[in-house]
Amino acid sequence: MTKLASSPGAILKGLGVGLVSAVGDVMVIKHSKPLPEWTKSTKSKTQELEDLKSAIEYVANHLDELGQRAGGTSAEIFEALKVLIEDEELLEVASAHIEDGWIAAAAIGKAVDEFSELLGGDPTFDERVADFQDLSKRVQARLAGIEMALSIPEKGRIVLVGEDFSPADTAQFTEAVVGVITLKGGPTSHTAIICRSKSIAAVVSCPDAASLENGDRVLVDPVGDRVLVSDDESLATKSIEFVAVNSEPLVPVRANIGSLEDAKAASETRANGVGLFRTELLYLSAKTEPTIEQQVASYTEILNAAPAGPIVVRTIDAGSDKPVPFLNMPEEENPSLGVRGYRLIAEHRAFIEGQLKALESARIASGREVWVMAPMIATAEEAKAFSDLARSIGGYKVGIMVETPSIALIVDQLGGIVDFVSVGTNDLSQYLFAADRMNPSLGALLNHWQPALIKSLARIASGAKAAGISSGVCGESASDPAFAVVLAGLGIDSVSVSKSQVAAVHNALSSLSLADAKEVANAVLNQVTAEAAKATALSEIASR
Amino acid sequence: MSVIQGQVQVLDPIGLHARPASQIVKLVKESGLEITIGRNGEEFAKANSALRLMALKIASGETLTVEIPTTDQALADGIITQIQDFLKGD
Numbered sequence: 225m226t227k228l229a230s231s232p233g234a235i236l237k238g239l240g241v242g243l244v245s246a247v248g249d250v251m252v253i254k255h256s257k258p259l260p261e262w263t264k265s266t267k268s269k270t271q272e273l274e275d276l277k278s279a280i281e282y283v284a285n286h287l288d289e290l291g292q293r294a295g296g297t298s299a300e301i302f303e304a305l306k307v308l309i310e311d312e313e314l315l316e317v318a319s320a321h322i323e324d325g326w327i328a329a330a331a332i333g334k335a336v337d338e339f340s341e342l343l344g345g346d347p348t349f350d351e352r353v354a355d356f357q358d359l360s361k362r363v364q365a366r367l368a369g370i371e372m373a374l375s376i377p378e379k380g381r382i383v384l385v386g387e388d389f390s391p392a393d394t395a396q397f398t399e400a401v402v403g404v405i406t407l408k409g410g411p412t413s414h415t416a417i418i419c420r421s422k423s424i425a426a427v428v429s430c431p432d433a434a435s436l437e438n439g440d441r442v443l444v445d446p447v448g449d450r451v452l453v454s455d456d457e458s459l460a461t462k463s464i465e466f467v468a469v470n471s472e473p474l475v476p477v478r479a480n481i482g483s484l485e486d487a488k489a490a491s492e493t494r495a496n497g498v499g500l501f502r503t504e505l506l507y508l509s510a511k512t513e514p515t516i517e518q519q520v521a522s523y524t525e526i527l528n529a530a531p532a533g534p535i536v537v538r539t540i541d542a543g544s545d546k547p548v549p550f551l552n553m554p555e556e557e558n559p560s561l562g563v564r565g566y567r568l569i570a571e572h573r574a575f576i577e578g579q580l581k582a583l584e585s586a587r588i589a590s591g592r593e594v595w596v597m598a599p600m601i602a603t604a605e606e607a608k609a610f611s612d613l614a615r616s617i618g619g620y621k622v623g624i625m626v627e628t629p630s631i632a633l634i635v636d637q638l639g640g641i642v643d644f645v646s647v648g649t650n651d652l653s654q655y656l657f658a659a660d661r662m663n664p665s666l667g668a669l670l671n672h673w674q675p676a677l678i679k680s681l682a683r684i685a686s687g688a689k690a691a692g693i694s695s696g697v698c699g700e701s702a703s704d705p706a707f708a709v710v711l712a713g714l715g716i717d718s719v720s721v722s723k724s725q726v727a728a729v730h731n732a733l734s735s736l737s738l739a740d741a742k743e744v745a746n747a748v749l750n751q752v753t754a755e756a757a758k759a760t761a762l763s764e765i766a767s768r
Numbered sequence: 769m770s771v772i773q774g775q776v777q778v779l780d781p782i783g784l785h786a787r788p789a790s791q792i793v794k795l796v797k798e799s800g801l802e803i804t805i806g807r808n809g810e811e812f813a814k815a816n817s818a819l820r821l822m823a824l825k826i827a828s829g830e831t832l833t834v835e836i837p838t839t840d841q842a843l844a845d846g847i848i849t850q851i852q853d854f855l856k857g858d
Binding site for chain 2: 303304305307311312314339511512
């Protein structure tokens with residue numbers, strides 16, 4: 225007889241994120257109910273108008289609160305949003321819809337749609353249009369009595385349970401959140417990345433968690449890939465005790481950074497340089513293109529702050545789903561398969577050249593060892609075009625990201641073209657398995673223990689050796705210490721991990737010999753399921 | 769009723785966007801006057817609505833006319849100076 229999933233002692237299977245376990249009280253975050261249908265009203269027009277006004281006032285007050293809490297420039301943004309939702313013309317247009325017999329939610333929805341259309345099409349306005357639509361939804365939700373903001377207590381030990389969490393949700397996580405369980409979402413979902421970086425215990429892709437109820441005491445056990453209905457923390461699966469026996473790891477462990485703060489934090493760790501510096505953060509928030517001088521200043525500051533060792537800088541990785549305000553990026557049907565990363569060169573050559581020039585000046589000013597690489601390369605010709613461009617501008621090492629299956633197949637042909645390749649396993653999984661990273665139902669396909677991903681990595685590592693270039697992995701997968709051992713065993717020359725994982729991965733890679741790591745990798749390559757691959761890696765490592 | 773006109777130039781690099789539009793609306797509401805803004809030769813928008821102002825899609829560098837229904841030249845000058853200030857960008 226199977227136990228009810230939520231009864232004491234029950235075990236709910238999922239995919240663990242990170243190595244931290246935690247016991248806490250379940251708080252179920254209900255998938256917000258759908259907004260009301262836009263129908264004709266059965267109430268009086270005066271009543272609908274009054275309801276609408278009070279819902280708008282509620283949302284405006286909420287924006288005031290958010291503004292006061294945020295302060296500074298963010299407060300100005302909330303103030304501007306408030307002016308939009310309280311706009312007199314907007315209310316007039318909505319009133320006209322109420323006069324036509326629509327319910328208040330429909331009236332505001334239609335009015336906002338009309339203004340969005342008037343304002344849309346111009347890239348500088350598009351971001352505001354999304355904010356404006358969000359306000360419309362908030363007013364409609366208020367009218368329907370649906371709570372949109374999460375209200376998570378500040379104190380206690382809370383384990384959040386939900387379908388999946390958006391960036392807007394995770395931004396509201398408080399100190400009290402010790403664990404997170406998602407029914408959907410994979411190991412590369414936004415939730416997983418945030419939990420790993422904040423060291424919050426998390427299990428994702430755990431459909432049975434739907435049976436958990438508020439107040440249930442659970443143990444989130446990511447190492448065991450499970451959640452236990454129990455308050456006994458000692459039941460948590462022990463992560464393999466990696467005991468460092470060598471003074472240096474098998475391969476260099478670098479850190480992933482995206483900002484000056486990250487660079488400073490990474491330099492507090494044992495990271496050997498930076499294996500992935502994501503540059504887009506410097507641009508995504510800029511209204512206008514930063515001058516070369518501004519870029520040089522930002523880069524120099526970050527290069528100076530970064531941990532000792534080489535710094536691998538990725539040129540801009542933006543696309544229509546991650547638009548840079550001052551570059552014109554038309555909307556696309558499939559942004560992840562569209563014009564993104566290095567593909568922007570066709571329209572924005574001057575910008576990418578400017579970035580490379582700024583990096584060269586910053587390299588000279590800081591005296592640091594800089595490597596540059598381009599994202600979203602699909603062919604050897606593209607690799608050559610980027611390499612020629614970069615070498616004509618600067619004296620750095622030049623490489624490419626391996627994210628597309630097409631380039632993963634021909635790494636052996638890149639000798640003489642690039643100095644190195646770096647595998648972004650998150651995107652490589654997405655393209656290899658044809659599984660949208662943003663689709664929470666496909667999480668299991670994006671598990672880095674999937675045999676097809678591991679075989680691809682083996683091929684990339686041997687291709688790089690044959691071509692005489694170095695290979696690294698900078699995706700989330702490298703942050704899993706046991707997986708990092710497999711990567712070293714496959715012949716990958718360096719790994720780059722979240723700064724919170726540097727110590728754990730460094731330790732794991734210092735705990736065994738290269739010959740042992742190779743045996744672990746070979747055993748893993750024989751497995752046909754992700755579960756078997758992971759179990760084999762863990763038992764092989766434990767037996768050494 | 770007489771109207772005082774003034775010219776302002778949009779210097780903000782991304783044009784007349786949400787923030788300056790909402791600053792103008794706030795000022796206009798405080799004045800209690802029915803102020804309108806627009807391009808010469810086109811229909812003017814009532815400046816009590818940020819959405820209407822944004823819908824004009826005014827780009828950086830454009831010159832706008834502000835119409836203020838008042839006979840108080842000093843008041844009008846003050847309003848125009850402040851609107852110009854909102855359109856400077858940072």
